[in-house]
Amino acid sequence: MTIKLDGKARRQGVPLIDGIDKVTGRARYTADLEHADALVGRILRSPVSHGEIVRLDVSKALALEGVRAVITGDDCPHTYGVLPIAMNEYPLARGRVRYRGEPVAAVAATDLETAEKALGLIELEVRALPAYYTSEDARADGAVLLHENKPGNIEREVHHGFGDVDRGFSEADLVREATITCAEVNHAQIEPHACLADFDPLTGRLTVQSVSQVGYYLHLMLARCLEIDASRIRVVKPFVGGGFGARVEVLNFEIITALLARVAPGKVRMHLTREENFLTHRARPQTDMRLKLGMRRDGRITACELHVVQRGGAYAGYGIVTLLYAGALLQGLYDIPAIKYDGYRVYANLPPCGAMRGHGGVNTRHAFECLLDRMARELLLDPFAVRRANLLHAPTRTLNDLMVNSYGLAECLDKVEAASNWHNRIGKLPRGKGLGMACSHYVSGAAKPIHWTGEPHAVVNVRLDFDGGVTALTGAADIGQGSSTMVAIAVAETLGVSLDRVRVIAGDSAVTPKDNGAYSSRITFMVGNAAIDAARRLRTILCEAAAQKLEVPPEDVDCIGEAFHVGGGGQSSIAFCDVAKAALVNRGPITVTGTFTCPPEAQGGKHRGGAVGSTMGFSYAAQVVEVTVDEATGLVTVDKVWAALDCGHAINPLAVEGQIEGSVWMGMGQALSEETTYADGLPLHASLLEYRVPTAAESPPIEVHIVESNDPNGPFGAKEASEGALAGFPPALVNAVANAIGIDLNALPVTPDRVVEALVERRRGLRLAAARRAAS
Amino acid sequence: MHIESERSAKRLVRLKVNGRWREDAVGQNELLVDYLREVARLTGVKTGCDGGECGACTVLIDGEAVPSCMVLAVRCEGRAVETVEGLLSQGRPSRLQQAFHEKLGAQCGFCTPGMIMAAEALLRRNPNPTDGEIRTALSGNLCRCTGYVKIVESVKTAAEMPS
Numbered sequence: 042m043t044i045k046l047d048g049k050a051r052r053q054g055v056p057l058i059d060g061i062d063k064v065t066g067r068a069r070y071t072a073d074l075e076h077a078d079a080l081v082g083r084i085l086r087s088p089v090s091h092g093e094i095v096r097l098d099v100s101k102a103l104a105l106e107g108v109r110a111v112i113t114g115d116d117c118p119h120t121y122g123v124l125p126i127a128m129n130e131y132p133l134a135r136g137r138v139r140y141r142g143e144p145v146a147a148v149a150a151t152d153l154e155t156a157e158k159a160l161g162l163i164e165l166e167v168r169a170l171p172a173y174y175t176s177e178d179a180r181a182d183g184a185v186l187l188h189e190n191k192p193g194n195i196e197r198e199v200h201h202g203f204g205d206v207d208r209g210f211s212e213a214d215l216v217r218e219a220t221i222t223c224a225e226v227n228h229a230q231i232e233p234h235a236c237l238a239d240f241d242p243l244t245g246r247l248t249v250q251s252v253s254q255v256g257y258y259l260h261l262m263l264a265r266c267l268e269i270d271a272s273r274i275r276v277v278k279p280f281v282g283g284g285f286g287a288r289v290e291v292l293n294f295e296i297i298t299a300l301l302a303r304v305a306p307g308k309v310r311m312h313l314t315r316e317e318n319f320l321t322h323r324a325r326p327q328t329d330m331r332l333k334l335g336m337r338r339d340g341r342i343t344a345c346e347l348h349v350v351q352r353g354g355a356y357a358g359y360g361i362v363t364l365l366y367a368g369a370l371l372q373g374l375y376d377i378p379a380i381k382y383d384g385y386r387v388y389a390n391l392p393p394c395g396a397m398r399g400h401g402g403v404n405t406r407h408a409f410e411c412l413l414d415r416m417a418r419e420l421l422l423d424p425f426a427v428r429r430a431n432l433l434h435a436p437t438r439t440l441n442d443l444m445v446n447s448y449g450l451a452e453c454l455d456k457v458e459a460a461s462n463w464h465n466r467i468g469k470l471p472r473g474k475g476l477g478m479a480c481s482h483y484v485s486g487a488a489k490p491i492h493w494t495g496e497p498h499a500v501v502n503v504r505l506d507f508d509g510g511v512t513a514l515t516g517a518a519d520i521g522q523g524s525s526t527m528v529a530i531a532v533a534e535t536l537g538v539s540l541d542r543v544r545v546i547a548g549d550s551a552v553t554p555k556d557n558g559a560y561s562s563r564i565t566f567m568v569g570n571a572a573i574d575a576a577r578r579l580r581t582i583l584c585e586a587a588a589q590k591l592e593v594p595p596e597d598v599d600c601i602g603e604a605f606h607v608g609g610g611g612q613s614s615i616a617f618c619d620v621a622k623a624a625l626v627n628r629g630p631i632t633v634t635g636t637f638t639c640p641p642e643a644q645g646g647k648h649r650g651g652a653v654g655s656t657m658g659f660s661y662a663a664q665v666v667e668v669t670v671d672e673a674t675g676l677v678t679v680d681k682v683w684a685a686l687d688c689g690h691a692i693n694p695l696a697v698e699g700q701i702e703g704s705v706w707m708g709m710g711q712a713l714s715e716e717t718t719y720a721d722g723l724p725l726h727a728s729l730l731e732y733r734v735p736t737a738a739e740s741p742p743i744e745v746h747i748v749e750s751n752d753p754n755g756p757f758g759a760k761e762a763s764e765g766a767l768a769g770f771p772p773a774l775v776n777a778v779a780n781a782i783g784i785d786l787n788a789l790p791v792t793p794d795r796v797v798e799a800l801v802e803r804r805r806g807l808r809l810a811a812a813r814r815a816a817s
Numbered sequence: 818m819h820i821e822s823e824r825s826a827k828r829l830v831r832l833k834v835n836g837r838w839r840e841d842a843v844g845q846n847e848l849l850v851d852y853l854r855e856v857a858r859l860t861g862v863k864t865g866c867d868g869g870e871c872g873a874c875t876v877l878i879d880g881e882a883v884p885s886c887m888v889l890a891v892r893c894e895g896r897a898v899e900t901v902e903g904l905l906s907q908g909r910p911s912r913l914q915q916a917f918h919e920k921l922g923a924q925c926g927f928c929t930p931g932m933i934m935a936a937e938a939l940l941r942r943n944p945n946p947t948d949g950e951i952r953t954a955l956s957g958n959l960c961r962c963t964g965y966v967k968i969v970e971s972v973k974t975a976a977e978m979p980s
Binding site for chain 2: 056057059060061062063064065066067068069070072073228229230231232233280281282283285312314315316520521522523695696698699702703705706707709728729730734736737738739740742743
């Protein structure tokens with residue numbers, strides 16, 4: 042089957058190049074890899090939330106037949122982490138445990154039963170310390186510090202001010218505040234964490250196959266923690282069953298598996314349970330927000346002040362970046378003349394938080410869009426009109442010096458307003474039904490990489506050999522979002538060949554060029570541009586070879602539909618394979634390198650933390666949510682969603698639709714039902730029955746509209762499509778509930794008990810008011 | 818070898834897997850999912866949870882969709898078990914496999930085998946399901962990527978394909 046990138050494929054998109062492997066069951070994920078000869082790894086976890094390790098005796102476990110390795114914090118004196126400036130965590134606790142479930146020791150044995158039995162033989166004594174499960178308790182006077190160098194248990198704080206906030210508020214016709222909280226949520230990717238590590242004691246080489254979104258980070262941390270020369274390490278990414286940010290940071294179990302493999306020595310597999318996945322966590326933090334907005338009568342925003350407290354868990358992880366995003370992403374969506382931001386990241390004795398789809402911006406956006414709607418209502422303005430009153434005009438730079446080169450938000454608003462028939466329906470729905478809307482945006486890749494190595498921000502190699510096959514090599518991790526398919530399309534489009542002539546090999550450090558990985562929706566923008574660059578270089582070589590054969594200048598030659606033509610085609614043409622053969626004469630197989638780098642002017646402002654939020658292009662989204670609220674049970678049902686997203690240009694419209702639907706729906710989970718809860722640090726949510734991910738039966742139809750603003754720097758004009766729409770859902774839902782029952786909810790998720798409580802509260806308030814009136 | 822003796826005794830079990838009879842020594846407490854993955858090496862059957870939460874391991878037992886992590890392998894004596902690998906016929910994907918591929922019913926693909934098997938059971942008993950019937954039939958299978966929109970579309974498309 043030849044897949045031609047003809048008009049239809051461009052309009053509708055193409056299936057994923059690895060889709061057949063997935064639907065037939067032959068795709069191998071980490072747990073599916075051949076492991077008959079592998080030892081089984083298991084982790085002993087702390088049974089207390091906070092304490093000093095008084096005694097840790099593994100001798101009985103070591104003596105058990107079938108046990109090949111037992112390791113503790115003594116086996117790795119090196120910290121690890123995603124940010125070079127904030128690595129304060131050991132793969133296995135050393136001296137102190139700071140959350141229930143923190144790895145303390147690990148075992149590799151011949152089978153699971155033996156490994157489990159060995160864990161039971163490890164003697165652990167912990168002297169308990171006071172533990173804190175809320176930001177408030179952790180920050181209280183006299184609280185024991187989780188980390189000695191962090192007074193007040195504040196990991197980081199950020200104070201940013203742009204423009205004259207006081208003047209902004211004084212010029213406002215209406216100033217309002219809201220206190221809004223969002224529960225902690227989890228990625229809950231369906232594939233549980235797994236790792237297969239193979240250490241060869243004869244050569245000293247280590248091969249690790251894992252679920253990572255960023256093999257490069259894993260590679261760096263393995264070298265650091267195991268003190269192995271990086272050149273002796275190979276990191277391979279098998280099929281990965283979702284990430285959503287869970288697997289950007291290197292995770293403790295990955296390093297533990299490699300440590301076990303070296304001690305054993307041999308091959309060790311580690312499959313975490315679902316409960317352990319929740320303990321590993323690294324997701325969106327519980328967040329308390331106090332937001333103040335100033336607005337003129339015409340809906341124009343005059344000033345914004347936001348105070349944020351994130352409960353970050355026991356270790357730094359991504360902390361400061363999440364905190365900076367929460368402030369930086371106040372900007373770039375609307376034109377706001379003055380912004381003040383104060384953010385605090387607080388340590389608590391809970392699993393560490395990290396990056397999750399829409400990193401840092403989701404909860405902030407929720408608060409903002411909720412308050413914006415409330416103020417619009419007070420000023421008798423339409424929610425769409427308020428957003429339109431505050432649009433940016435591209436190209437521009439935000440107050441915090443972020444580039445906005447393309448801006449399709451106005452068109453997104455038009456699309457969902459029309460599609461939902463907003464003006465004919467708003468205010469005319471029966472009791473208990475409501476419509477709500479909100480906008481959101483997200484970066485197309487962080488413009489400044491975490492590791493400042495001086496290398497290009499993305500590199501793709503493209504190979505051409507005697508067989509006429511074109512092979513694109515990329516370190517970019519396809520975790521289901523379809524990034525390898527995007528690379529194949531970019532190369533095929535640029536070369537003028539059919540899609541199935543292009544093979545993509547991704548995520549094997551022995552073969553593919555280093556990539557900064559699948560995070561901040563960077564792959565389409567950065568790797569896509571690098572793929573186009575590589576393909577152009579190959580095209581130049583091929584056009585020269587074709588020109589020689591056709592006896593015309595190279596600039597007159599073009600490749601369309603797998604054949605090289607002179608000028609517009611017609612008279613003479615040569616097939617792609619013949620040109621490929623000619624190009625290889627005297628040269629041999631060809632490998633070209635394409636690169637992409639975000640220029641310094643894209644890398645954010647000069648203020649401290651200014652790089653976070655910086656990007657070459659923002660995606661923009663607007664959505665309308667229709668709900669039914671059952672006032673007896675408090676159950677909120679989402680009937681329909683209309684979502685529009687400006688992705689610049691849809692390289693693969695089918696995949697773009699899929700990403701928008703998925704991100705809107707993930708926002709729905711956070712809005713309606715997803716929430717972690719702990720009792721004395723013990724997770725009460727650590728199964729997919731307790732942690733309520735919406736099922737097919739509870740999920741609404743989502744009507745997607747793609748807006749193409751054609752970004753001047755994006756590959757074919759493209760920007761990101763996977764995260765931008767998420768943040769708009771929770772506020773659109775809360776605004777719809779307000780429209781349906783007249784109650785503004787201040788806490789996520791909007792569970793039936795919270796709705797019922799709010800209804801009871803209102804009834805009590807009404808009764809009280811009536812009694813007062815009667816008495817007076 | 819006290820470890821060996823502690824394990825439950827094994828029993829020979831004869832069952833039909835994807836149309837072929839096979840006989841294996843199976844532990845008394847061995848789950849069907851582990852038997853299929855580790856013994857039959859049918860790794861299209863996925864494990865996504867700690868038991869009965871996610872539906873990723875869904876297979877057909879005598880035509881009925883069942884999470885294979887909730888069934889002991891020894892209970893499958895004489896029964897017919899079908900996994901996603903068994904849907905290929907003469908190297909060609911089934912209608913559902915084709916539709917899930919073309920309509921992007923699979924993103925990361927991890928829930929896909931279980932999802933397709935649940936949909937297979939549905940289409941066998943109800944060849945023309947409504948959207949609501951599809952959503953109900955698949956409500957025991959969690960997907961974290963798609964929001965289910967394209968999954969429902971894939972099942973509808975498969976139902977409309979000539980068999």
